[in-house]
Amino acid sequence: MLTPPPYALIATDLDGTLLRAGDTVSGRSRAALARAAEAGARHIVATGRPVPQVRSLLADLGYLGLAVCGQGAQVFDTGTETMISSLTLDRDLAETALGKIEAEVGAVYVAVNQSAADGLTLAERGYRMPHPTLPATRVPARTGLWTAPINKVLVRHPELSDEELVEAARGVVGDLVTVTMAGPDTVELQPFGVTKATGLAVAAQWLGLGPEDAIAFGDMPNDIPMFAWAARGIAMANAHPALRAVADEITLSNEDDGIAVVLERLYG
Secondary structure, rough: OOOOOOEEEEEHHHHHHEEEOOOOOOOHHHHHHHHHHHOOEEEEEEEOOOOOHHHHHHHHOOOEEEEEEEOOOEEEOOOOOOOEEEEOOOOHHHHHHHHHHHHHHHEEEEEEEEEEOOEEEEEOOOHHHHHHOOOOOOOOOOOHHHHHEEEEEEEEEEEEEEHHHHHHHHHOOOEEEEEEEEEOOEEEEOOOOOOOHHHHHHHHHHHEEEEEHEEEEEOEEEEEEEHHHHEEEOOOOOOOHHHHHHEEOOOOOOOHHHHHHHHHHHOO
8 A cells, every 4th residue: 555645735826935046946956856746746836926927937947837927916827738726806996996095105116927728918008027037018097907817906105115005005905806925026906815825725625635635835024824724834934924934834946946855855
């Protein structure tokens, strides 16, 4: 009789967690994930990036599993190129939320992720993408952001820190949308109640698994719900203090193969 793996589900964030600089995955991490798979564990990517921004990346990595994208709004089967789940943020509600935020903190710069599997990231003038590998299509005015269904809004303030912007936004629109800090210079608004945890729950159920089967790895506050859902949460050494505070364990950084260190210990 085969011995079941210590965790049947391994959930990993991408940026700052599984990925090294240049959007690469080390040979050691690949080997550790392969050993876990041989032991019967399933790997799910859980990222704030929308599906269009990860399809080619995951293909280059040879990843054929489920991907939780868009902060949990999308669950995508990379093997079959099928969208299993896709939630949208009401565009009128998004405009209302932005109006309330700007009434509180002044003008902000805005971008949106369209919800389709081949959707665009649209950005108004002044919005600077936080990651150089993530493309954006510029629109001349904010009205151009709402031309197709979206799953989240990205917001930047010219002066406030991410923490200050998140606190202010939650104070005025926290009952309308989920406000998330997903990375440096990355504050996002998504459908109310949608998080990486809700997307991961959909993906896990698709595989016949549950939170008791899961170990999760992350580095930013948007991973906090995922840690609360999973049986064990592992923060990277480079993680935001808010995530480190709720982690069950802190491993090495993404550049030092922190995921591999843990998986080697668990799966041999």
